[in-house]
Amino acid sequence: xxxxxFQRAKRASMIGGTRDSTPSTTLKISSVVGVAIGWxxxxxxxxxxxIPLVATGxxxxxxxxxxxxxxxxxxPALSVQxxxxxxxxxxxxTTKTIGANALDVLWLxxxxxxxxxxxxxxxxxxxxxxxxxxxxxxxxxxxHVSVGTLAHKALLVHxxxxxxxxxxxxxxxxxxxxxxxxxxxxxxEA
Numbered sequence: 001x002x003x004x005x006f007q008r009a010k011r012a013s014m015i016g017g018t019r020d021s022t023p024s025t026t027l028k029i030s031s032v033v034g035v036a037i038g039w040x041x042x043x044x045x046x047x048x049x050x051i052p053l054v055a056t057g058x059x060x061x062x063x064x065x066x067x068x069x070x071x072x073x074x075x076p077a078l079s080v081q082x083x084x085x086x087x088x089x090x091x092x093x094t095t096k097t098i099g100a101n102a103l104d105v106l107w108l109x110x111x112x113x114x115x116x117x118x119x120x121x122x123x124x125x126x127x128x129x130x131x132x133x134x135x136x137x138x139x140x141x142x143x144h145v146s147v148g149t150l151a152h153k154a155l156l157v158h159x160x161x162x163x164x165x166x167x168x169x170x171x172x173x174x175x176x177x178x179x180x181x182x183x184x185x186x187x188x189e190a
Contacts (some may be wrong), residue, residue, distance in 0.1 A: 104134070126174065
């Protein structure tokens with residue numbers, strides 16, 4: 001192992017490293033827990049989960065076809081947030097409250113267009129700040145509406161989608177950072 005290979009391996013181990021192809025017991029348990037949570041969320045939320053889930057899947061497959069391979073690093077984070085945005089827009093149209101969430105739609109749409117055009121830190125910051133600003137409001141509202149109501153179910157899905165978006169943006173950030181450290185891409189400051 002030459003010194004540059006040693007440094008690359010050391011950096012990789014600090015940022016998540018390589019994974020063994022054999023599923024671990026932890027992975028199996030976390031998969032079962034994830035399925036149970038997903039089933040419970042779906043059983044409780046019903047259509048409130050179905051709409052953003054289908055929208056996210058549709059965006060994922062469309063973006064897979066449309067985005068060049070070098071931008072597909074953004075696909076998970078982009079899809080989850082674009083699916084959430086589509087759910088917003090569908091909800092705004094069906095409830096005739098188009099102006100109520102216009103700032104949310106504009107901020108999210110701007111960040112998503114930027115992320116699709118240039119997967120880098122800048123759009124991750126814009127979208128991350130948005131999600132971190134709105135998540136506490138959703139949590140507050142969630143805790144102050146009656147359990148079992150349509151609002152409670154919808155807010156639960158909003159919270160899950162926001163947490164999922166933040167997690168996927170974190171994963172994307174780490175992948176971008178790993179590519180930087182490996183010298184595959186120049187350090188993106190934007």
